Amino acid sequence: xxxxxxxxxxxxxxxxxxxxxxxxxxxxxxxxxxxxxxxxxxxxxxxxxxxxxxxxxxxxxxxxxxxxxxxxxxxxxxxxxxxxxxxxxxxxxxxxxxxxxxxxxxxxxxxxxxxxxxxxxxxxxxxxxxxxxxxxxxxxxxxxxxxxxxxxxxxxxxxxxxxxxxxxxxxxxxxxxxxxxxxxxxxxxxxxxxxxxxxxxxxxxxxxxxxxxxxxxxxxxxxxxxxxxxxxxxxxxxxxxxxxxxxxxxxxxxxxxxxxxxxxxxxxxxxxxxxxxxxxxxxxxxxxxxxxxxxxxxxxxxxxxxxxxxxxxxxxxxxxxxxx
Amino acid sequence: xxxxxxxxxxxxxxxxxxxxxxxxxxxxxxxxxxxxxxxxxxxxxxxxxxxxxxxxxxxxxxxxxxxxxxxxxxxxxxxxxxxxxxxxxxxxxxxxxxxxxxxxxxxxxxxxxxxxxxxxxxxxxxxxxxxxxxxxxxxxxxxxxxxxxxxxxxxxxxxxxxxxxxxxxxxxxxxxxxxxxxxxxxxxxxxxxxxxxxxxxxxxxxxxxxxxxxxxxxxxxxxxxxxxxxxxxxxxxxxxxxxxxxxxxxxxxxxxxxxxxxxxxxxxxxxxxxxxxxxxxxxxxxxxxxxxxxxxxxxxxxxxxxxx
Numbered sequence: 001x002x003x004x005x006x007x008x009x010x011x012x013x014x015x016x017x018x019x020x021x022x023x024x025x026x027x028x029x030x031x032x033x034x035x036x037x038x039x040x041x042x043x044x045x046x047x048x049x050x051x052x053x054x055x056x057x058x059x060x061x062x063x064x065x066x067x068x069x070x071x072x073x074x075x076x077x078x079x080x081x082x083x084x085x086x087x088x089x090x091x092x093x094x095x096x097x098x099x100x101x102x103x104x105x106x107x108x109x110x111x112x113x114x115x116x117x118x119x120x121x122x123x124x125x126x127x128x129x130x131x132x133x134x135x136x137x138x139x140x141x142x143x144x145x146x147x148x149x150x151x152x153x154x155x156x157x158x159x160x161x162x163x164x165x166x167x168x169x170x171x172x173x174x175x176x177x178x179x180x181x182x183x184x185x186x187x188x189x190x191x192x193x194x195x196x197x198x199x200x201x202x203x204x205x206x207x208x209x210x211x212x213x214x215x216x217x218x219x220x221x222x223x224x225x226x227x228x229x230x231x232x233x234x235x236x237x238x239x240x241x242x243x244x245x246x247x248x249x250x251x252x253x254x255x256x257x258x259x260x261x262x263x264x265x266x267x268x269x270x271x272x273x274x275x276x277x278x279x280x281x282x283x284x285x286x287x288x289x290x291x292x293x294x295x296x297x298x299x300x301x302x303x304x305x306x307x308x309x310x311x312x313x314x315x316x317x318x319x320x321x322x323x324x
Numbered sequence: 325x326x327x328x329x330x331x332x333x334x335x336x337x338x339x340x341x342x343x344x345x346x347x348x349x350x351x352x353x354x355x356x357x358x359x360x361x362x363x364x365x366x367x368x369x370x371x372x373x374x375x376x377x378x379x380x381x382x383x384x385x386x387x388x389x390x391x392x393x394x395x396x397x398x399x400x401x402x403x404x405x406x407x408x409x410x411x412x413x414x415x416x417x418x419x420x421x422x423x424x425x426x427x428x429x430x431x432x433x434x435x436x437x438x439x440x441x442x443x444x445x446x447x448x449x450x451x452x453x454x455x456x457x458x459x460x461x462x463x464x465x466x467x468x469x470x471x472x473x474x475x476x477x478x479x480x481x482x483x484x485x486x487x488x489x490x491x492x493x494x495x496x497x498x499x500x501x502x503x504x505x506x507x508x509x510x511x512x513x514x515x516x517x518x519x520x521x522x523x524x525x526x527x528x529x530x531x532x533x534x535x536x537x538x539x540x541x542x543x544x545x546x547x548x549x550x551x552x553x554x555x556x557x558x559x560x561x562x563x564x565x566x567x568x569x570x571x572x573x574x575x576x577x578x579x580x581x582x583x584x585x586x587x588x589x590x591x592x593x594x595x596x597x598x599x600x601x602x603x604x605x606x607x608x609x610x611x612x613x614x615x616x617x618x619x620x621x622x623x624x625x626x627x628x629x630x631x632x
Contacts, residue, residue, distance in 0.1 A: 141603070296445065303431055303434040
């Protein structure tokens with residue numbers, strides 16, 4: 001990590017504010033992709049805390065995102081304008097709904113973190129996936145949240161500034177946490193849980209903390225998403241969405257925040273680029289079905305990556321342990 | 325009361341399917357200590373093998389639905405799935421055998437997603453209707469049995485339960501009374517000692533994948549007899565439920581997987597019958613989380629301490 005993280009964060013925030021004032025001039029399609037990149041960076045960087053730095057394997061990040069998205073959307077729809085209509089009042093309310101969505105997600109993260117005390121690896125993956133489906137099931141049956149119809153009508157508050165400010169904040173918090181003396185515990189839990197415990201590290205506390213912090217930012221990302229798309233649907237938060245985020249973390253390299261952020265950028269742009277595959281006549285015929293279906297490509301990418309470079313594109317020495 | 329019996333019959337038929345799939349999860353876990361996420365998709369491939377093979381095979385047996393034709397379709401699907409299972413292990417899992425478990429886990433998820441999405445591309449994403457390989461109709465229950473005569477039991481349900489029982493007996497015989505079965509048990513008991521005693525781990529692991537995948541293929545055909553609408557994502561949900569069943573019974577434990585499958589099937593039927601069908605999936609996952617919290621070793625499994 002660079003020398004002055006706080007200064008760097010401030011500079012990024014100011015840069016976001018300045019750049020945000022030019023947002024009107026961007027082509028709406030590019031704007032959409034850029035906001036998508038920001039939201040994916042938040043999701044991937046926060047999942048990296050759980051999967052990369054702490055060595056847990058969560059497959060339910062979209063569930064946390066759903067909790068944040070629905071909580072903040074519901075708050076906006078219910079209380080959105082009760083504090084007045086001025087720019088300041090709206091902005092403050094919006095900020096508060098985002099944070100509230102994040103806190104709700106963190107609460108759910110706490111609930112998911114608790115079974116993770118007893119489980120590792122494969123089991124945890126399935127349990128988090130199960131939680132994701134349970135959250136989706138609850139939303140599908142909740143009338144105030146629109147149930148199967150989805151929830152819409154939020155005002156588009158999310159802009160360039162909010163998205164990238166939170167992205168910067170996520171990266172800052174994750175890096176500061178992991179690189180602090182206190183945060184070495186995360187790495188210790190990942191590298192060897194038994195040894196860490198023997199050295200007096202409270203592994204339980206670190207695992208739960210990773211889930212709570214990761215879930216908080218996923219919830220904020222959900223809130224940003226809800227107030228950008230202005231319509232959310234339970235199926236948008238199924239395990240395939242979780243899987244998208246996991247692929248970003250694995251491709252970038254588990255435990256490498258820079259790599260994971262780059263992978264988030266890459267994997268947001270790639271499907272958009274492939275969408276116009278018909279414009280590339282030089283692509284051989286047999287490659288077309290693969291490029292037309294993002295998930296075929298992702299799954300092949302995963303298998304090949306695991307067989308040849310399991311530490312991801314930018315990760316290093318994260319897989320030191322031998323198979324048990 | 326009749327309503328309850330009806331749900332028991334439905335649950336038993338669905339539970340048999342879960343039991344067959346769960347066996348594959350549990351056997352692979354027994355020898356390799358990892359969860360083969362792609363197993364549910366082998367089940368889907370079994371159903372699609374049936375879809376493509378059935379018209380040709382039934383032609384050979386006179387065209388219409390027939391018992392011998394149905395058995396041939398079942399055997400062909402089991403055989404093809406066994407080969408697919410061996411191939412998956414050979415190409416994707418064997419090169420990673422000495423690697424950390426997380427790497428293998430991610431690969432397994434990748435294989436699963438690849439089969440699902442390549443399947444959507446190859447077979448088409450929309451549901452296909454499965455040909456009638458054996459005529460499925462409700463059985464007439466004599467009036468003399470009173471209220472029982474209002475029960476609806478179909479031939480399909482009886483076939484599912486019957487074939488599952490036969491396959492379970494066959495599996496038990498294979499695991500307990502053949503050399504390969506014994507090698508399989510030895511390997512899951514202690515891999516190092518087994519290899520020192522001359523057990524060829526590669527062969528046994530291939531055999532385990534073949535056996536588990538064949539059972540999943542059979543499950544694919546049996547499901548399609550009851551619900552003749554199949555699609556490339558049918559394996560996702562069934563696979564997850566079967567996995568829950570394997571954990572419920574105690575993962576690595578073969579009778580446990582069969583028991584767990586039947587229990588999950590019954591639970592689902594009761595939830596659908598008495599609570600609300602939309603809660604079916606959520607409740608199954610809630611059961612999984614409860615078992616893992618209260619008794620992670622499952623109903624029949626025995627707790628293992630972690631060796632350092």
